[in-house]
Amino acid sequence: MGFVTNMLNSFLEYLQIEKNYSQYTVVCYEKDIQIFIDFLTAENIQSLNEVTYADARNFLTTLHKKQYAKRSIARKISTLRSFYRYLHREEFVSENPFALVSLPKKEHKNPRFLYQEEMEALFQVCDVSTPMGQRNQAIVELMYATGIRVSECVAIKLADIDFSAQTILVTGKRNKQRYVPFGSYAKIALQTYINEGRIHLLQKSQSHTNALFLNHRGTALTARGIRLILDKLVKQTAENIHITPHMFRHTFATHLLNEGADLRTVQELLGHEHLSTTQIYTHVTKDRLKAVYMNHHPRA
Incomplete structure (x- = not known):
């Protein structure tokens, strides 16, 4: 072989x-x-x-x-x-045996997202008096504020952040770049981390890095590192839920649509190439609307 x-x-x-x-x-x-x-x-x-x-x-x-x-x-x-x-x-084979193999129909599952109460529990659990707590708070606030992928999050450099415009230059799939805005809560969390916690973590490393998020050794945090951080944070809350970094992305999109954002805007913020990829979140919002109707309409 x-x-x-x-x-x-x-x-x-x-x-x-x-x-x-x-x-x-x-x-x-x-x-x-x-x-x-x-x-x-x-x-x-x-x-x-x-x-x-x-x-x-x-x-x-x-x-x-x-x-x-x-x-x-x-x-x-x-x-x-x-x-x-x-x-x-490349002429290594004479034909493609998989060309006519039909793909199994995809299972249509609505993306799992976090409710506002679950998000609040995560926001409250970080000890922001410590460098690690400041970093974790910045991660949670930023991922919810922007809906960026975990791979995009760990790739952010200090120079990518514009605090005056409150935007971040994000490098997505296939190196496609987009500017994503962030709100006041994420801004405060980021500034606290950068001005305090990050400086402390950086002192633990002999090298200098421009990576925004650092691990306990003062080197760039990995995607796996963020997953471990989220697991630890959830265990500190009273919520009996399983969280993945991608759920922040689902939550970001779902909450925006629930509050009236248009699909095209959400598509651009998420960095989706096709609108059909973003449309999965409309199923979630429709389910929510139906639940609200059934619970509150006098004749439901």
């Missing part, structure tokens, strides 16, 4: 350099393709060019038997379709 590994590495390099995909996305592609390579080994298929449409269907069946979620299966098939499209373009 040495040749297969070389082809995989060539494809991943293409995604990074030509397609400008993020490191996280490239790793996801690699994991999906590796599962397929393991399947080929189990089926004693020696070459990528030997794979037929029947083999592709067999792989799909295998994923179903292993009880992968429909969304996960769809992503894997989409990944392999792109992989073979690249191999065909």
Whole structure:
């Protein structure tokens, strides 16, 4: 399988350099393709060019038997379709066996968001008299105020923040940049952290970094670090909820739409390329409107 590994590495390099995909996305592609390579080994298929449409269907069946979620299966098939499209373009294979494999229908789940009371519990739990507490407060306030992705949050540099205009230059997927506004609560939390907590954390490191958010060692915080921070904060509240960084993004969009923001504005703030991606939040707001109606209308 040495040749297969070389082809995989060539494809991943293409995604990074030509397609400008993020490191996280490239790793996801690699994991999906590796599962397929393991399947080929189990089926004693020696070459990528030997794979037929029947083999592709067999792989799909295998994923179903292993009880992968429909969304996960769809992503894997989409990944392999792109992989073979690249191999065909580079003339490593003669055809794309995944070209005609239909994707499983996506499960339509409304995004989980936090209610205002749940957000307030998080805002109150940070000990802002400590450097770590100031940092955590700034993270929570900023992610709710802007709806940015966790990858975008850890990539923010000090120079990206304009306090006079109350905007942040955010670098999103495929290095697309956008300016996102933030409110007074986030402004106060950020200024407190930058002027106090961050200076203290930076002293723990021998190097200098322009990264906004630092870990306890004084180096740049990672996406995994933010997830761990949120887990700890939730445990300190009385709320029995599971929080992911992406839920702040869902909450940001849902609360804006609930308060009357138009869909196009929310799309631009979130950095969505297509309006259809943003429209998922309209289902959430419709459910809320229906619940309000049923609870308050005299004739409901």
